[in-house]
Amino acid sequence: MHSRVPDNKIGRRPTIGIYATVSMTIIIAFMLAMAGISAASGEEIRTEPTLPVSGEDFTITLNATENSIVMLSIENETGYVFWSDIVSLVNGSVTIGPLSLAEGNYTLNATFWSGNNAGLTPTFYNKDFSVHPPVEAPEKYDAIFVIVVGISVVFSVLALLALFTYITGRFFPEEKAKPVEISDDSEKIAAIAAAIKFRRG
Amino acid sequence: MFGVFETGIESMTIGSAVMLIIASVLLYMAIFKNIEPLLLAPIGFAALLANLPITGITDPGGVMTLIYVNLIKTGIIPLFIFLGIGTMTDFSPLLANPITFLLGAAAQVGIFVALGAALILGFSMDQAAAIGIIGGADGPTTIYVATRLAPEILGPVTVAAYSYMALVPIIQPPIIRALTSHKDRCIAMPKLREVSTKEKVIFPIVVTIAVGMFVPSAVPLVGMLMLGNLFKVSGVVERLSKTGGNELINICTILLGLGIGYMMTAERFLNLDTLKILSLGIVAFSTATAGGVLLGQLFSKLSGGKINPMIGSAGVSAVPMAARVVQKEAQRAKPGNFLLMQAMGPNVAGVIGSAVAAGILLGLLFVP
Numbered sequence A: 001m002h003s004r005v006p007d008n009k010i011g012r013r014p015t016i017g018i019y020a021t022v023s024m025t026i027i028i029a030f031m032l033a034m035a036g037i038s039a040a041s042g043e044e045i046r047t048e049p050t051l052p053v054s055g056e057d058f059t060i061t062l063n064a065t066e067n068s069i070v071m072l073s074i075e076n077e078t079g080y081v082f083w084s085d086i087v088s089l090v091n092g093s094v095t096i097g098p099l100s101l102a103e104g105n106y107t108l109n110a111t112f113w114s115g116n117n118a119g120l121t122p123t124f125y126n127k128d129f130s131v132h133p134p135v136e137a138p139e140k141y142d143a144i145f146v147i148v149v150g151i152s153v154v155f156s157v158l159a160l161l162a163l164f165t166y167i168t169g170r171f172f173p174e175e176k177a178k179p180v181e182i183s184d185d186s187e188k189i190a191a192i193a194a195a196i197k198f199r200r201g
Numbered sequence B: 001m002f003g004v005f006e007t008g009i010e011s012m013t014i015g016s017a018v019m020l021i022i023a024s025v026l027l028y029m030a031i032f033k034n035i036e037p038l039l040l041a042p043i044g045f046a047a048l049l050a051n052l053p054i055t056g057i058t059d060p061g062g063v064m065t066l067i068y069v070n071l072i073k074t075g076i077i078p079l080f081i082f083l084g085i086g087t088m089t090d091f092s093p094l095l096a097n098p099i100t101f102l103l104g105a106a107a108q109v110g111i112f113v114a115l116g117a118a119l120i121l122g123f124s125m126d127q128a129a130a131i132g133i134i135g136g137a138d139g140p141t142t143i144y145v146a147t148r149l150a151p152e153i154l155g156p157v158t159v160a161a162y163s164y165m166a167l168v169p170i171i172q173p174p175i176i177r178a179l180t181s182h183k184d185r186c187i188a189m190p191k192l193r194e195v196s197t198k199e200k201v202i203f204p205i206v207v208t209i210a211v212g213m214f215v216p217s218a219v220p221l222v223g224m225l226m227l228g229n230l231f232k233v234s235g236v237v238e239r240l241s242k243t244g245g246n247e248l249i250n251i252c253t254i255l256l257g258l259g260i261g262y263m264m265t266a267e268r269f270l271n272l273d274t275l276k277i278l279s280l281g282i283v284a285f286s287t288a289t290a291g292g293v294l295l296g297q298l299f300s301k302l303s304g305g306k307i308n309p310m311i312g313s314a315g316v317s318a319v320p321m322a323a324r325v326v327q328k329e330a331q332r333a334k335p336g337n338f339l340l341m342q343a344m345g346p347n348v349a350g351v352i353g354s355a356v357a358a359g360i361l362l363g364l365l366f367v368p
Helices: A016-040 A143-171 A183-200 B014-031 B037-051 B063-072 B076-088 B092-096 B100-106 B109-120 B125-136 B139-149 B151-166 B168-179 B197-214 B216-234 B238-262 B272-302 B309-315 B321-333 B340-365
Strands: A044-048 A058-063 A068-076 A081-089 A093-099 A104-112 A128-131
Touching (some): A058 A068, A081 A093, A143 B092, A143 B100, A143 B109, A143 B125, A143 B197, B014 B037, B014 B151, B037 B151, B037 B238, B076 B216, B076 B238, B092 B100, B092 B197, B092 B340, B100 B272, B100 B309, B100 B340, B109 B272, B109 B340, B125 B139, B125 B151, B125 B272, B139 B238, B151 B168, B151 B238, B151 B272, B168 B309, B197 B216, B216 B238, B216 B340, B309 B321, B309 B340, B321 B340
Antiparallel strands (some): A044 A058, A058 A093, A104 A128
C-alpha cells in the first residue's frame, strides 16, 4: 500500500508560507532601501530667513545624521569669500550665526570634511541668495498734508470752542451779587451795642 | 572687587560718565537755579540712577524699567498729571474773553513749523511729530505724544520741553519786542467780566463733548484736563479736587521723573539727534511765540487798537510763565498797565490747543 502524499508538500507546489516569506523579504528589502535613501538625504543646509534683509539676523542651519565636520563659506557676487567657518555636528543640527549681511548677492558653500560623506556637499535649499534692503513702510501722510490739516483743525476746533463759550456766556450771564443779609446778626449787633452803651454808661 | 563681587568702577564707560555729568547739571539747574525743580530734580536724579553701571535698575524687571513700561509708556502718568493740572487751572479769563481761544490756536503753529524743520533734518514723520509738540510747551502732552509716536527720543524731547518751558522768560521777550512797537505794548485792556459758576461748570463738559466729536484722539488728554477742572469748579467734590491737585499730581510727578530718567541712558541720549532735538525745541518755542504775537497784531488792528498784541505770545501754554512775561513786558513799556489776567486767557487756551494738536498728530500718525 502506498500512502498518499499530501498535495501541499513543499517542493511540489508553492504554498502560502512561501508567498508570505517572499513578500516579507521584498517588503523588508524595500524598507531598508528607503531607509538607506533617507539616510543619504539626511544632510541638508538651509539659510533663514530664505529672503534675508540687510541689517537683520541671518542664520545657517545644517542637519546631518552622523558625526561630521563641515566647512562653510559665503562668497559675494565677485567671488570673494568674506566669511568662512568650520563646524562640527554630532548627530543633529547646528545653527551658525546670527550673521548680518549687507545688500547683495551671495553664494553659500559647504563641504563635509569627515564621515562617510567626506568630500561631498550637503543638499542646499538656497545655495544662492540675495540680501535685500529693508522695506520701509511708506509714510501714511506727507508732511504738507499733516501740517495743513493740523493747523486747520486746531484753528477750527478752538474757534468752535470760542463760539460755544460765547453762547454759554450769553445764556448764563454774570451772577449778581446777593444782598448782604444782616437780619441773622441784628440781635448780636444790638447786644454788642447795648454792651458798649452799658460800659460807657 | 577683591575677587568677591563686581564693582561699577570697572564697568564704567565714557558715555555713562558723561551722562552722570549731565544728570548733575540737571540737578544743579533744579536745585540751585530753581529751573522747573519739580520735574528736573527727579529726572536728573533718575538719570543718575540709570547711568550707574551694573545696578540692574534699568534691566528688565528693574524698578525703573517697570515704572517706564507700565506707567509712562502706557500713557497713564501723563494723563493723571493732566487731571491734576485741570484741578489747578482757572479758565475764567478764557470764558470772559472767548476770542483769546484763537490766540491759543495761533501759538500752536510752532508745533507744525518744528515738525517741518525736523523732517528737513532727517527725522521720521513720527519723530518729527514728537519733536514738534515741544512747541506746545506742555510737558505731559509732549511725553504722551513721544511715548506713542517715538519712544526712542523720549529722553531728549522731555528734557528740551521742560528746559525751554523754564526758559520762556528769556526766549519770549526778544521775540515780543521784535514783533511789536512800543505803542503796541502800551495798549491797556479793559478789566475782564466776572464769570458765573454755571458757565464754569458747563465749560469742561462742552469742551469734552466738542473735542470728542471732532478730534476723538485728543480726548484722553482733554478729557482728563476737563475732568480735573470739573472737580474744581463744581465745588461738590472738594476732596477729589484737592487730591488731584496735590497728592495725585505729586506722586505722578515723582514716577514721571523716574520713568523719563530710564530713557536717559548714554546709548539713547548721547548722539547727534539729541543736539538736533534741543535746537528744534528753540525753533518750536520761538515760532509758537511769533505765531501768537502775529495773530495778536491782527486782532489789535481789527479791534481798532483795543487788544494788546503781546497777549498772543501767552498762547504758548507754559502756564503761567508765558502770561507773566506779558505782564512784565506791559509794565516795562508802561508802568501800571496790568495785562496778567488778559494774558491768562490765551495761556489756558494754549493748554487746550496743544492737547488738540497732539490729538490730531496721534490721530493721523499713531498706529496701535
